Amino acid sequence: MTAFHLPGEIFGLELGQKHRFSAEAISASSILIPKRSAILALAGRDGDVARQLWTLTADALQRVQDHMLVLGCMNAKERVATFLLQMAKRTSGDNELELPMSRQDIADYLGLTIETVSRTITQLENDAAIRLPTSRRIVLRNRAALGRLNA
């Protein structure tokens, strides 16, 4: 698993002849899938569209590079803390968030096992860095502590 996508986001802009990844919905979703040929044609005619498409791809590159650093350099606690901060930022920006995905999905995304994710979340709760009203709902109680793990 390489990424989570939230409403309004664009993904799958891969440009190769074959698709290399698949997408799976974890909540009810409506998705707009333009034809590749239509996109290319439009980009060919309109320089501004071309520019925007390039930017979208560059943004995706940036996100993946960030995630690569997570997978390459961080331990379990740092990965989970980074993930929670990131999700908070991408959803409400608030201190409270509802995770739409299962522990298994989080584990796959972070390159950990489901048990390690669960244990780490429990540990963050014991550290008073977060609070879990329910298993999918998370309250960030100490952003500073989480941020330190994000280093």
Added chain:
Amino acid sequence: MTAFHLPGEIFGLELGQKHRFSAEAISASSILIPKRSAILALAGRDGDVARQLWTLTADALQRVQDHMLVLGCMNAKERVATFLLQMAKRTSGDNELELPMSRQDIADYLGLTIETVSRTITQLENDAAIRLPTSRRIVLRNRAALGRLNA
């Protein structure tokens, strides 16, 4: 560390306002660094250039995604085997290759420690999958075995 670049390759096409990564030469190199503004201007005028730039970025995205799978799913032996096959393919394509980078660089790239890289290479040698005439020179002796690790 996120990538190695070989002669003839283009890198650093990041498009954001700030550079997020730095590059370090590990052998004598000459590097052409065009101005960002010049590139953007050219892309604006010439749709074909714009298309090529987009493709370059998309290719980079693809490489990084591949590497993310390495970091997210593979153990040490699989990572090193994948790395060696990849380097062989990118250099001569031959069965013999000279690594231009240190063990430390490889370790950073693969998300391992220098000791683990060293031990793993030794292990591959004991498995008769490779041979090391010198520490930087590697002969692929059993591509099939390495490939199985690449799964």
Added chain:
DNA sequence: CGAATCATTGAGGAATTTCAAGTGGTGTGG
């Protein structure tokens, strides 16, 4: 209620890291 799914917890084991020492090649100065 019972079944099913998701999440948590525990115990043991495996893989990797850490710390420390040793090896081998290379260049430098006596």
Added chain:
DNA sequence: CCACACCACTTGAAATTCCTCAATGATTCG
């Protein structure tokens, strides 16, 4: 030419992290 220092690499042993396997809760849905 040899002794020495230096560097990259290798190896060993102990410690740590994370995974695996197994059992137990919690929640949802029929």
